Amino acid sequence: MKRWLIGGGVLLVLFAGLVTAAALVPESPDRVAGSITNPRPAGVRALGQVLLRDGVAVTQVTTLAEAAAAADDATLAVHLSADLSEPALARLRDVAADLVVINAGGPTDTSIDALSDSRIQADYWWSNQDHPTASCTDPDALAAGSITPSSTGLRGLVDTVTTCFPGEDGTALYAQAQTDRHRLTVIAGDRWLRNDTITANGNAALALRVFGRNPKLVWYLPGADALPQGQQDATGLDLFSLLPPWSRVVFALLLAAGAAAALWRGRRFGGLVRELLPVEVPASEVSAGLGRLYRQSAARGHAAAGLRAATVHRVAARLGLPASAPPGLVVDRLARATGDPPSAVEALCYGPPPPTDAALVELATGLTDLERKLTTRE
Amino acid sequence: MAISGRVPLLLLIGVVAVVAWPQPIVVVAWVGVVALLCCLDLALAARPDRLRIVRDLPGSVRLTESATSRLTLTNPGTRTARVQVRDAWPPSASPAAERPRLVLAGGESLRQVTRLTPTRRGDLAAAAVTVRSYGPLGLAARQRSLEVPGVLRVMPEFRSRSHLPYRLARLRELDxxxxxxxxxxxxxxxxxxxxxxxxxxxxxxxxxxxxxxxxxxxxxxPERDRHILIVLDTSRWAAGRIGGSGKSVDQLRLDAGIEACLLMAALGAASGDRMSLLVVDQEVRLRYPGGGKGSVLAAFANGLSLAEPALTETDWALVAGQVDQLCRQRSLLILITGLDPALYADGLGTVLATLAHDHQVVIGHVTDPSAEARPTDLADAGAVYDAAARGRLWLATQSLAARVTRMGVEVVQAVPDRLAPAVCDAYLALKAAGRL
Structure with a gap:
């Protein structure tokens, strides 16, 4: 038994170590949503494979330096799921390659504004139609016909921006602009190019035309170096930055001391000792059960008869009468002993059964009073 | 293996070093040093199973009184042993837990005392003796549980002994x-x-x-050398717990019966009668024919300390057979049992007529004080129904008692605390009347 417990404990510790290691090791890009090497439904590997077969050199990068190095014969696709830092945006704005921004949701307003020099604004997109039509002159959009929409949308702020796939209130899914450095395409949502939806509507046509425009494609998944400082973790605030520099190590030492204290207090000084307990039942189990039965079946007559018989038995013994004394004699002697009228005593001791619970309670109170009167008189 | 409270303290002392050099490696190094010290301490600790432990225990103790269990520890080796010892007992023994660290140089021996105040009757078996042997630094210890057998018999309390002097005086008066x-x-x-x-x-x-x-x-x-047989019923009836109300304590019916047996044993022995005891339910639990050497009271107390109720009905045919074997002459038969109208016809009623013909029978019946108390708060219909049920059962018991009395049997009905003196009074009355 003990051996099994120890074995189980060791297995548990190993498992905990494995989980910790898995949590600490950085996530592989093959598992990130929007990665061009991710074969899962949320990945974009299908597009990457088709582009490769068409002769486009596809590479995926996660650092800002690699992304900014894209040459002018390449297309730089930026998969945006959060705002990037100011320096990162500035470097991307000056890149020589054509820029395609996939606005995959999240807080990306500032980034799109900065990348398009305030020409395009992120917005919500909403329409009654399931499949929005191109409704513009852009050849890529026209070739696609319709794409799968997401809830994010775009709005062109100047006339030189071409917007396609309009929604109800002037927002669009596709925006095309020419900056002084490169050609900029912004497409809202990532649902139109994911592995699970790329074959629907004209999604594939739009994706192949937009990303296959140039002989090279650099697929940029912004890594930690492109994100703003201080927002690298979910809380957005590092508590230890407010404390002295040694607080982190002291905390670790306190944890170790706490673990040692747990070991110290947790180890039992010998095993638990068994106690054999005798059986017990409540002494009043029979009378309690009988009382409950009376109550359940509302046996007022039976209960009243029991109360009366017990009282008469007791007072008869007190008055020196045998238990078998006739009712007339008992009533007569009781009336004389208590001073109550004989009719009242007879009604109390030998009357009809009470019709209601209230009458039964009244009867019981009367009998108790009678007995008490007899005991205090003597 | 176990560690002491010094280990976390030692780890905490490392805070000074860590504040001075706030590097993660310092934490790792400090924890490593402490772990190393623990291992060293463990390696230097004496082996607990090398110790020789002898237990010194009194044979019996009366309930509510205290006994001491003495452990003598001898260190036969040459290495000094620093040990902490736990003498484990069941919870009802309420062992006083004081476990100082003992330092035993090689060849020395020391004694540790555990005070026991049992709260339950019966045989208390000592559980294992657990020894923690610390190293010289007192950081880590080897722990081992060793079997050092010992049994303490807890005798019944015999609370009713306060009634004895008056009954003995009555007995002398009869002289x-x-x-x-x-x-x-x-x-x-x-x-x-x-x-x-x-x-x-x-x-x-x-x-x-x-x-x-x-x-x-x-x-x-008064008559001497009469035979008195007490039959204590340990069936389901005896398992009934009667709640303490007012002065009376919370106890089982069996406890009241045991008190009656003990008081009768003391009184009967003083009056020169031969006392026998039969504890029985579905089978014979204890059979003490009497007439042997030694104190009857001690023998009764010793035997009754192990009596436990069982959730069965009493086999009265078996009781009748045992009575025939134990009583060769006309005897006084004291049955401590319940007069239950529901069980009488198939149980006690089948043998009582024969027993009452051959012997003088006294039935000791424990009543529930809560059933006797007049219902004071009858405002609730449920309480009235309960009172009615109690009244009906009381009436049935009274009529059964009257029937049994007509057969020449004495019926003693008393609340638990009064049963023992009431049975003795019935015995003295029979003796005074020369009916034994």
Whole structure:
């Protein structure tokens, strides 16, 4: 038994170590949503494979330096799921390659504004139609016909921006602009190019035309170096930055001391000792059960008869009468002993059964009073 | 293996070093040093199973009194042992937990005392003795549980012994009380003495007076050397717990029965009668034929300390058979059992007539004080129904008691605390009347 417990404990510790290691090791890009090497439904590997077969050199990068190095014969696709830092945006704005921004949701307003020099604004997109039509002159959009929409949308702020796939209130899914450095395409949502939806509507046509425009494609998944400082973790605030520099190590030492204290207090000084307990039942189990039965079946007559018989038995013994004394004699002697009228005593001791619970309670109170009167008189 | 509270303290001392050099490697190094010290300490600790442990325990103790369990530890090796010892007992023994660290140099021995105040009757078996042997630094210890057997018998409390002096005085009064006795069956001639004022004139022995020329009276003494058999019923009836109300304590019916047995044993032995005891339910739990050497009270207490109720019905045919074996002459049979109308016809009723014919039978019946108390708060219909049920059962018991009394059986009904003296009073009354 003990051996099994120890074995189980060791297995548990190993498992905990494995989980910790898995949590600490950085996530592989093959598992990130929007990665061009991710074969899962949320990945974009299908597009990457088709582009490769068409002769486009596809590479995926996660650092800002690699992304900014894209040459002018390449297309730089930026998969945006959060705002990037100011320096990162500035470097991307000056890149020589054509820029395609996939606005995959999240807080990306500032980034799109900065990348398009305030020409395009992120917005919500909403329409009654399931499949929005191109409704513009852009050849890529026209070739696609319709794409799968997401809830994010775009709005062109100047006339030189071409917007396609309009929604109800002037927002669009596709925006095309020419900056002084490169050609900029912004497409809202990532649902139109994911592995699970790329074959629907004209999604594939739009994706192949937009990303296959140039002989090279650099697929940029912004890594930690492109994100703003201080927002690298979910809380957005590092508590230890407010404390002295040694607080982190002291905390670790306190944890170790706490673990040692747990070991110290947790180890039992010998095993638990068994106690054999005798059986017990409540002494009043029979009378309690009988009382409950009376109550359940509302046996007022039976209960009243029991109360009366017990009282008469007791007072008869007190008055020196045998238990078998006739009712007339008992009533007569009781009336004389208590001073109550004989009719009242007879009604109390030998009357009809009470019709209601209230009458039964009244009867019981009367009998108790009678007995008490007899005991205090003597 | 176990660690002491010094380990976390030692780790905490490392805070000074860590504040001075706030590097993660310092934490790792400090924890490593402490772990190393623990391992070293563990390696230097004496082996606990090398210790020789002897237990010194009294054989028995009365309930509510205290006993001490002494452990003598001897270190036969040469290495000094620093040990902490736990003498484990069941919770009802309420062992006083004081476990100092003992330092045992090689060849020395020390004694550790555990005070036990049992709260439950019966045999208490000592559990294992656990030894923690610390190293010289007192950081880590080897722990081992060793079997050092020992059994402490907890005797019944015998709370009713306070009633004994008065009953013994009554017994002495019976001695020589010729006046209350009629000559005949059951009383024995003791001696002749001179007439004193107040003696019954009927006891004057005229023949002796004529010879002595003084008025002589015969004195009598109560019967001696009668056989008394107490039958204690440990069936489901005995398992009933009667809640304490007011002065009476919370106890099982069995406890009240045991008190009655013990008080009768003390009284019967003092009056020179032979006492036997039979504890029985579905089978015979204890059979003490009496007549042996030694104190009857001690033998009864010793045997009754192990009596436990069982959730079965009593096998009265078995009881009748045992009574036949134990009583060769007409005896006083004291049955401590319940007069339950529902069980009487198929149980006690089948054998009581025969028993009452062959012997003088006294039935001791424990009543529930809460059932006897008059219902005071009858505002609730549920309470009235309960009171009615209690009244009906009480009536049935009374009529059964009346029936049994007509067979010549004495019925003693008393609340738990009063049962023992009431049974003894019935015995004294029978003795005074010469009906044994």
């Amino acid at each position: 020589g009380q010729a006046a209350v006795h009629v000559r005949g069956q059951g009383t024995e001639f003791d001696s002749l003495r001179e007439y004193a004022l107040g003696d019954d004139v009927r006891s004057i022995d005229w023949r002796a007076s004529a010879r002595a020329t003084r008025t002589m009276v015969r004195t009598w003494r």
